Amino acid sequence: MILNNVTTLTGEGPVNIQIKNGKIIPVSGPATDAVQLTFDNALIFPGLVNSHDHLDFNLFPQLGDRIYNNYTEWGAYIHENYKEEISAVLKVPLTLRTSWGIFKNLLCGVTTVVNHGERLIINNPLINVEQYHSLHSVKFEKSWKIKLNNPLKRKLPVVIHVGEGSDRQSEQEIDELINWNLLNKKLIGVHGVAMTEKQAQKFEALIWCPASNYFLLNKTASADQLKNHTDILFGTDSTLTGNWNIWEHIRLARKTKMLTDNELYNSLQLNAAVTQTAANNKPAFVVAKKRKWETPFESFFSTDPADILLVVHDEHIRLFDEAMLGQLTGMDIREFSKIYINGACKYVQGDLPGLMKQVKEYYPEVIFPITSN
Numbered sequence: 001m002i003l004n005n006v007t008t009l010t011g012e013g014p015v016n017i018q019i020k021n022g023k024i025i026p027v028s029g030p031a032t033d034a035v036q037l038t039f040d041n042a043l044i045f046p047g048l049v050n051s052h053d054h055l056d057f058n059l060f061p062q063l064g065d066r067i068y069n070n071y072t073e074w075g076a077y078i079h080e081n082y083k084e085e086i087s088a089v090l091k092v093p094l095t096l097r098t099s100w101g102i103f104k105n106l107l108c109g110v111t112t113v114v115n116h117g118e119r120l121i122i123n124n125p126l127i128n129v130e131q132y133h134s135l136h137s138v139k140f141e142k143s144w145k146i147k148l149n150n151p152l153k154r155k156l157p158v159v160i161h162v163g164e165g166s167d168r169q170s171e172q173e174i175d176e177l178i179n180w181n182l183l184n185k186k187l188i189g190v191h192g193v194a195m196t197e198k199q200a201q202k203f204e205a206l207i208w209c210p211a212s213n214y215f216l217l218n219k220t221a222s223a224d225q226l227k228n229h230t231d232i233l234f235g236t237d238s239t240l241t242g243n244w245n246i247w248e249h250i251r252l253a254r255k256t257k258m259l260t261d262n263e264l265y266n267s268l269q270l271n272a273a274v275t276q277t278a279a280n281n282k283p284a285f286v287v288a289k290k291r292k293w294e295t296p297f298e299s300f301f302s303t304d305p306a307d308i309l310l311v312v313h314d315e316h317i318r319l320f321d322e323a324m325l326g327q328l329t330g331m332d333i334r335e336f337s338k339i340y341i342n343g344a345c346k347y348v349q350g351d352l353p354g355l356m357k358q359v360k361e362y363y364p365e366v367i368f369p370i371t372s373n
């Protein structure tokens with residue numbers, strides 16, 4: 001596949017590049033590739049990694065209407081006050097909810113997502129889906145001490161929500177987890193809002209979900225300090241606590257100035273500690289509109305789903321903007337469906353309108369962030 005006239009994040013360009021064996025290489029000599037696309041003011045970057053989501057929870061609206069001290073308080077509150085909303089969403093079969101979770105990520109240019117919770121069965125996903133040994137949390141996972149110390153899973157890292165709160169209890173919970181890690185397994189903490197620098201040293205990585213944290217707690221992890229002791233990865237969590245659009249989460253994170261632009265970008269990429277173990281991940285690239293007056297990096301951070309022109313995963317086009325249609329005459333587009341994001345028309349692999357229709361049959365009140373006509 002050849003992509004002409006694209007700018008890289010390091011400012012190279014516009015250049016003509018070739019995607020070959022999962023790598024971006026300069027075009028040399030006459031090209032014979034079947035797919036050749038020429039862009040105008042476009043930026044290319046590797047697909048984003050969302051290190052924390054619950055794929056099956058993305059049909060929920062944000063639930064909660066005040067600031068909570070910790071996740072247990074929030075959990076009890078939503079089960080008490082949003083009973084109907086919760087049961088309405090759970091009427092949708094798991095496979096449909098999971099499919100929407102995958103599309104939610106793909107539409108944003110996320111091509112690797114780490115799913116938290118029970119292992120979901122997903123056939124031929126359009127993006128990489130990673131599922132680790134995950135425990136919910138110290139308070140909500142039954143027999144967590146036994147599961148954490150399961151000798152059969154000794155070598156596997158454990159991903160767990162931890163320190164999701166602004167109170168003393170949340171900080172103590174992190175010590176409890178560390179003290180009970182008897183086999184010295186690699187711990188990957190999610191949230192860590194109450195995490196201290198000393199505690200961070202015991203974690204292989206911290207998955208930072210600032211938008212979810214601000215919504216629940218009006219506070220987030222001290223990523224500016226914790227980054228000196230552990231790897232920071234970026235996560236959105238589900239729409240129960242945040243917007244469907246990861247780019248809004250990224251801009252919120254950037255506003256805190258806790259990470260440099262480079263660090264923030266790296267927290268969204270595959271070089272991070274958790275994903276290093278995922279040797280089966282297929283390489284993926286995104287091409288998005290570049291704002292003429294912005295540097296490539298500035299333009300990257302201004303991106304929104306409507307700006308995405310192309311998503312390539314495993315050397316297959318998964319999504320493209322309507323503007324590219326005229327150049328894709330050789331491609332069979334029958335397996336693509338047409339959707340609109342803020343009026344921008346995209347073609348996405350699979351039957352997304354069909355999925356939306358099916359979801360509506362179980363959950364008529366659903367509001368999707370996209371439309372199909």
Ligand SMILES: [Zn+2]
Nearest residue numbers: 116161237238
């Ligand atoms: Zn979570």
